Amino acid sequence: QQLSRQLFVGVRSKNTFEAIVQKIKEWVIATRLERQYTKEEIIKMYLNIYDFGNTADGIKSAARIYFGKAPIDLKIEESAMLVGMLQNSSYFNPLRRKEKVRQKRNMVLGQMGKYGYITEKERDSLQAMEIDLNYHPESHRDGIATYFRMYLQRFMNQWAKKNPKPALKGERDKWNIYLDGLRIYTTIDSRMQKNAEESVSEHMKRLQAEFFHQNTPDRNKTAPFIEEVPGEIERIMERAIKSSHRWHNLKDQGKSEKEIRASFEKPVEMTVFDWNSETKEKDTVMTPMDSIRYYKSFLKTAMMSMEPQTGHVKAWVGGIDYKHFQYDNVIQGARQVGSTFKPFVYAAAIDQLRLSPCDLLPDNRYCIEANKHGNPDPWCPKNSDGKYSGEMLTLKNALANSMNTVTAQLIDRVGPKAVVSIARNLGITGDIPEVPSIALGTADLNVYEMVGAYGAFANQGVYVKPVMVTRIEDKNGTVLFEYVPETKDVLSKDVAYAMVDLMSGVTQGGSGTRLRTTGAEKYNPAYKEIITGYPYEFTNPIAGKTGTTQNQSDGWFMGMVPNLVTGVWVGGDDKAVHFNSIRYGQGASMALPIWGLYMKKNYANKELGVSDGEFEKPEELSINVDCDKVEEDTENVIDIEDDLDF
Numbered sequence: 001q002q003l004s005r006q007l008f009v010g011v012r013s014k015n016t017f018e019a020i021v022q023k024i025k026e027w028v029i030a031t032r033l034e035r036q037y038t039k040e041e042i043i044k045m046y047l048n049i050y051d052f053g054n055t056a057d058g059i060k061s062a063a064r065i066y067f068g069k070a071p072i073d074l075k076i077e078e079s080a081m082l083v084g085m086l087q088n089s090s091y092f093n094p095l096r097r098k099e100k101v102r103q104k105r106n107m108v109l110g111q112m113g114k115y116g117y118i119t120e121k122e123r124d125s126l127q128a129m130e131i132d133l134n135y136h137p138e139s140h141r142d143g144i145a146t147y148f149r150m151y152l153q154r155f156m157n158q159w160a161k162k163n164p165k166p167a168l169k170g171e172r173d174k175w176n177i178y179l180d181g182l183r184i185y186t187t188i189d190s191r192m193q194k195n196a197e198e199s200v201s202e203h204m205k206r207l208q209a210e211f212f213h214q215n216t217p218d219r220n221k222t223a224p225f226i227e228e229v230p231g232e233i234e235r236i237m238e239r240a241i242k243s244s245h246r247w248h249n250l251k252d253q254g255k256s257e258k259e260i261r262a263s264f265e266k267p268v269e270m271t272v273f274d275w276n277s278e279t280k281e282k283d284t285v286m287t288p289m290d291s292i293r294y295y296k297s298f299l300k301t302a303m304m305s306m307e308p309q310t311g312h313v314k315a316w317v318g319g320i321d322y323k324h325f326q327y328d329n330v331i332q333g334a335r336q337v338g339s340t341f342k343p344f345v346y347a348a349a350i351d352q353l354r355l356s357p358c359d360l361l362p363d364n365r366y367c368i369e370a371n372k373h374g375n376p377d378p379w380c381p382k383n384s385d386g387k388y389s390g391e392m393l394t395l396k397n398a399l400a401n402s403m404n405t406v407t408a409q410l411i412d413r414v415g416p417k418a419v420v421s422i423a424r425n426l427g428i429t430g431d432i433p434e435v436p437s438i439a440l441g442t443a444d445l446n447v448y449e450m451v452g453a454y455g456a457f458a459n460q461g462v463y464v465k466p467v468m469v470t471r472i473e474d475k476n477g478t479v480l481f482e483y484v485p486e487t488k489d490v491l492s493k494d495v496a497y498a499m500v501d502l503m504s505g506v507t508q509g510g511s512g513t514r515l516r517t518t519g520a521e522k523y524n525p526a527y528k529e530i531i532t533g534y535p536y537e538f539t540n541p542i543a544g545k546t547g548t549t550q551n552q553s554d555g556w557f558m559g560m561v562p563n564l565v566t567g568v569w570v571g572g573d574d575k576a577v578h579f580n581s582i583r584y585g586q587g588a589s590m591a592l593p594i595w596g597l598y599m600k601k602n603y604a605n606k607e608l609g610v611s612d613g614e615f616e617k618p619e620e621l622s623i624n625v626d627c628d629k630v631e632e633d634t635e636n637v638i639d640i641e642d643d644l645d646f
Contacts, residue, residue, distance in 0.1 A: 050086060076112075141323040147318030147322055148186075160177055192305060208299055211299055214580065225296075264289045265287050269284075273325070301319065301569060303447070303566065304451045306455055330446065334445055335445075335549075336444055336554050337450060337547055342399060342441070344423050345411050346499065356625065357498055360395075363383070363388055364390055365380065373411075374436075381440060396502050396627050399545075400509045401509075408436065428453050431444065451558070458565050464487050501543075504541060504615075506546065511546040512545075516537065524583050533600055540612035545558050551585075566598065
């Protein structure tokens, strides 16, 4: 009967008539439960939903919070304490009434001895023990998927505002997302989420150590910043000071600006984030000014993983540690995306100009004249190494090697407006100026939208908006919200497959080849010193794109297999915080290793069902993707001038 109340009836009404009705419902439901389930199953269900107090919901949570272990690892006396709490966890609270809890525990142990589960000697020995807790209080800052849970909190608060609770006598007319017993169904896979968080921690810890090594005072006098613009560091620090809790608290206390600034120079005891500590914290003494600079020195990250066919988000990591860095870089942040934007340019060109991955363009210096596409000055982008080979390149080879000259020719042909239009249709709402330079990823976009957009390439051209919450039910199982997928046909199956083929070239002959091969450490010291999990040695089909922005301020990797699209970003809070060397600061060194680690962990668990097969190919593909036989002839060479006049 206790289970039926917890599951279906809820808190006993103070109204006599309603309480009688509830009692009858409990009896009817309890009878049905006893017919359908064994006693062991009923006990298991009850233990899994019981509120043990102190945010310990269910036996698994209670074991972790009170004793720091899993239920299977509990000792007899520990299990007996939790069983004793079932009568009234509020009264038998081990944090407030330890002696009462001890008496109740001993009563349970006495029953165990009476019915032969333990010997009399064991009973007497266990009853003599004090209550020995290993209390691990949990909050929204602890546990798995912390950034996602805070997103979920915002989502539910917004939902509750828009969807008032049915007005019932004696009840609130607004949903309480914590107390009303709502059941929220999310798309997150806890196993993949764990893999994602572990991958982020393993790589970012080593990456940060190298960043600190390269930014000691003797190596960089302005560490952790590298000042490209005069006065930039002062502006960054001033913004940080005036946005800090300390500044606002002291201002509210009526302190003058002079007094507040002086307080930032006085050493104080504080607990700060530390990768090298088991708890990721350490106690130290430093000035608030130094603590700002210390926190600014940490590289941040964002990672989101989605099933492209459904839009279901499987993993969401908004940063390196929610307790100390609460800004969610998955959806709140927007950073320059670099070359990860290039596929949108290629998609527009293939879709609207009927090009193929095998068509050829020259790797020569290329300029777009002033005012042609909204650019006030001539735009003549260089390749990342500043060199031009002068060779004819297939579009597949050009994207694999991220040739800016070829991308410039494509956006000149198709026009920035067409590229922005495709990006919009792929779900990107961030600001994208209609100028040629967007081709190289100058727009600031977030990981959430980028993953959603790339999902259409893996889903045969159909965009499916990323979804995190699929259903909301009340405590009685009544459906209050059910998600309806938002989809849009953006590209034909042929164009989408051509794009997947193009991006497969990145992992076959471009910056992503290190996902497959060994030996990268021979020419890139980063792969010897900081890259975790390498070599990855994947042999299955993978499509992707790396991205690196100016001065290595941002590193990106977008990776796809047929049923999973994942985006990773790494960078500092401020663009002045970055590696000085492209070897360490490129997307292939900062972001790609997280994807590699994550996928290795996913593939190690076959139950996850992450595909290692081929991308689905249209039955009658009208676009040539077999570039092995391409020669520099008139059939494949693109005539820029003629097509521009078209």
